Amino acid sequence: MSEPVWTPDPRAVAASPMQRFIEAHGFESYEQLHAWSVNEPEAFWGRLWDAMGIVGERGDRTLERGDTMRSTRFFPDALLNVAENILWGDGASDDQPMILETDERGGPVRSITRGEARAAVAQIAAALRADGVERGDVVAAWMPNTAATMLAMLGATAIGATFTSTSSDFGVDGVLDRFQQVAPKVLIAADGYSYGGKRVDCLERLEQIRAGLPTLRRTIVVSVLGVEAPEELTPWADWLAPHEGAAPHFEALPFDHPWYV
Known part of the structure; x- marks a missing residue:
């Protein structure tokens, strides 16, 4: 042996x-x-x-x-919420670092504290509710591995929605093969990503993906490259702004509730 x-x-x-x-x-x-x-x-x-x-x-x-x-x-x-347990379950203080984010070049590390994450998740959850997202609906993300992706997942989980994601380097067919099966109501996508030192714009592919998802009520764009997005897409910051200071609320869900696909 x-x-x-x-x-x-x-x-x-x-x-x-x-x-x-x-x-x-x-x-x-x-x-x-x-x-x-x-x-x-x-x-x-x-x-x-x-x-x-x-x-x-x-x-x-x-x-x-x-x-x-x-x-x-x-x-x-049982009744519980996974997002509530991740954010509050261990009794961690607001100033404890929760997410550390950097880029492939090893640039500056961005630290998001537990308190900042708690506030952001409450804000995202409120924005999703305002868009009519309810328990059992699907929120999809076509995103790189960023803090925004993690916070979006927790925001969807907080209200009982099911979260699903693919990375931004997936092609249109690969994304649609996955997302069409679950009929998302909201899509969160990055304007692009960087790989091997190159900037990759995602907005053209995003339009093709949106065209293949007729159940979408809203598409939110997270600025990674700073590319100007078409007017029919909602910038992440604008989507969240009306819900700043939202109080946290977590749906109590069955133990076998579908959290993530």
Whole structure:
């Protein structure tokens, strides 16, 4: 048998939340914990929910067994919101850095604090609601890996919408193959991206993508390259501006609610 590529420092293991969970339940090893999780899943998952401090209502039942794996439901009575747990669940202070963003050239690092992220997500959620986006609707993003993409995902999740995304280097056919299946109501897209030191304008392809998505009510453009967008597209900053200072609100959703495609 080959040697492990990496093993954790024993001191880090001893101080880990998992080790505390093992000891709190009277086990002496990870193997014993694993056996318990397999043999008594109802007990294991219920205790794990409590130990993780998940924000939400767990409900009475931990597991509803079905005839198959697909028909088995975990926490069938639970209500929670993933965005609320990401933003608030660990009790982090507003000034704690949450997102660090830079470009491929290793330029200046932009730090977004937990407080800034909380405010931005509340603003995005309010803007989506104003556009008529409701629980179960789909918000799509054709975006590079940026802070705006992450915040848009959390804003959609906050109101119970389902978020889906592809990167900006996808071609028109690849984007439509994915997005046409889920019929998005709102599309968020970058005006372009940079790769290998080259600037790539996305606006021409964006028009073709919009033409193939008849369910769209609005298309929002995030300025990455600073390219002037057509009037029928809504600039990200203009879309958000009326909702500055919006109060956070999170839809309580079932445990198996579709969050991301």
